[in-house]
Amino acid sequence: xxxxxxxKGGTLKEKxxxxxxxxNFQTDEKDASRYGQMFFWGMVVSLFFExxxxxxxxxxxxxxxxxxxxxxxxxxxxxxxxxxxMGTYFGQNNYVTSExxxxxxxxxxxxxxxxxxxxxxxxxxxxxxxxxxLCNRCVLKRDHHCFFTNSCVGFYNQRFFVMFCIYMVxxxxxxxxxxLTYTTQSIPVFSWDGLAYIPMVGLVYFFMGYVxxxxxxxxxxxxxxxxxxxxxxxxxxxxxxxxxxxxxxxEAWKGIPWYRRTSLENVRSVFGSIWKIPFQLLFxxxxxxxxxxxEWTVRSKTVKYQ
Ligand SMILES: [Zn+2]
Ligand SMILES: [Zn+2]
Numbered sequence: 001x002x003x004x005x006x007x008k009g010g011t012l013k014e015k016x017x018x019x020x021x022x023x024n025f026q027t028d029e030k031d032a033s034r035y036g037q038m039f040f041w042g043m044v045v046s047l048f049f050e051x052x053x054x055x056x057x058x059x060x061x062x063x064x065x066x067x068x069x070x071x072x073x074x075x076x077x078x079x080x081x082x083x084x085x086m087g088t089y090f091g092q093n094n095y096v097t098s099e100x101x102x103x104x105x106x107x108x109x110x111x112x113x114x115x116x117x118x119x120x121x122x123x124x125x126x127x128x129x130x131x132x133x134l135c136n137r138c139v140l141k142r143d144h145h146c147f148f149t150n151s152c153v154g155f156y157n158q159r160f161f162v163m164f165c166i167y168m169v170x171x172x173x174x175x176x177x178x179x180l181t182y183t184t185q186s187i188p189v190f191s192w193d194g195l196a197y198i199p200m201v202g203l204v205y206f207f208m209g210y211v212x213x214x215x216x217x218x219x220x221x222x223x224x225x226x227x228x229x230x231x232x233x234x235x236x237x238x239x240x241x242x243x244x245x246x247x248x249x250x251e252a253w254k255g256i257p258w259y260r261r262t263s264l265e266n267v268r269s270v271f272g273s274i275w276k277i278p279f280q281l282l283f284x285x286x287x288x289x290x291x292x293x294x295e296w297t298v299r300s301k302t303v304k305y306q
Contacts (some may be wrong), residue, residue: 017093019268031133036147040085044223046174049076050221055178070178075170080282084164087284088149091157094124096138100294128295129154129251140293143248154292159271160284162239169233179222183215243270265290 002227006092010018059065100153101112101124111117118125118138125131130142132152141155151160162262180189187193196202196211202219205211211219246266250256264274271277272287 007170033134033147033150035144037054037150039226040148042229043083044171047225048074048222049172050218051178055182059182060179073174077085077167077174080167081171083165083284085149087160088153088157089151091151091160094123094132094139094142094152094154094156095135095138096123098123104294128248128251129293129298141248142250143242144250151299155289158239158243159280159287159289162236162243162270163280163284165232165236165239166281168228169236172229172271175225176222176229177186179218179225183218183222184202187211187215197222198222226257243267 002270034276037141052071056070056074057066060070079083085102103114104126105112109298114127115124117123118131119136120131121136122132123138125138126140129138131138132142132145134145135152137152139152139154141158143153143158144160145152146161149161149164151157187196189197193205193210196205196215197219199220202211206213206216238249244253244263244266245252246263246269247263249258261269268290270289271280276287279285
């Protein structure tokens with residue numbers, strides 16, 4: 001009521017202030033997360049069709065074995081990207097529920113020591129879990145909210161996210177190889193024509209009739225692939241450092257140094273047994289990680305919050 005009254009009159013400044021006060025930035029972020037998800041699938045689907053039905057036949061027609069190998073790699077990349085995306089997206093058991101506390105502390109009303117009572121979702125959350133305002137839930141060992149999978153990365157799905165990053169890097173590298181092998185046949189990189197690989201110049205060249213619409217599409221795709229490749233390398237390196245150091249992005253960002261074990265133990269807490277990692281690279285089967293995401297050994301003193 002009060003808001004409506006204020007809306008009626010007021011100076012332009014007041015109206016603007018009112019507008020920004022009402023604007024829901026959380027909704028904006030949720031939309032960004034949905035667009036990130038759409039961007040990922042747009043890239044995967046377009047790269048798959050471009051690779052399988054255009055670039056591979058154009059490049060390897062007549063060479064049966066090269067064509068089979070390239071096709072197998074395209075399908076393999078599609079499978080791994082999809083399955084690891086789903087592993088990250090469906091990491092629903094990351095969410096903190098009241099059952100977790102009930103299981104550890106049956107019948108206890110007050111918040112256990114070391115735990116926090118989340119003011120947003122009203123549950124007692126174990127150490128290292130944090131509230132995500134986009135998921136609107138507390139997440140076990142929350143690392144960050146991934147905009148490309150539209151989900152939170154936490155205790156149970158971090159290993160899928162690392163594999164997802166590995167296939168982001170591989171997939172974009174493979175796509176760039178196919179795309180550039182094809183386009184450099186007609187547009188060499190190290191020449192004046194090579195300026196076309198800068199999208200704005202490519203657009204000008206298109207209007208001047210130097211490059212075709214198909215070539216322009218490939219140039220734009222190459223730029224997106226290159227950006228995704230760089231992003232993938234960054235996230236992959238960062239996640240490997242975090243997994244070995246036994247930290248989350250949040251803890252690294254805030255400088256919280258209270259959780260320390262050996263690198264091997266830290267990696268086992270993310271991936272389970274070390275010897276299973278190569279198999280996880282190929283197929284995301286169930287693994288028994290060290291720990292349960294609820295109890296954490298603090299420094300080397302083996303003090304448990306229970
Ligand atoms: Zn919460
Ligand atoms: Zn989230």
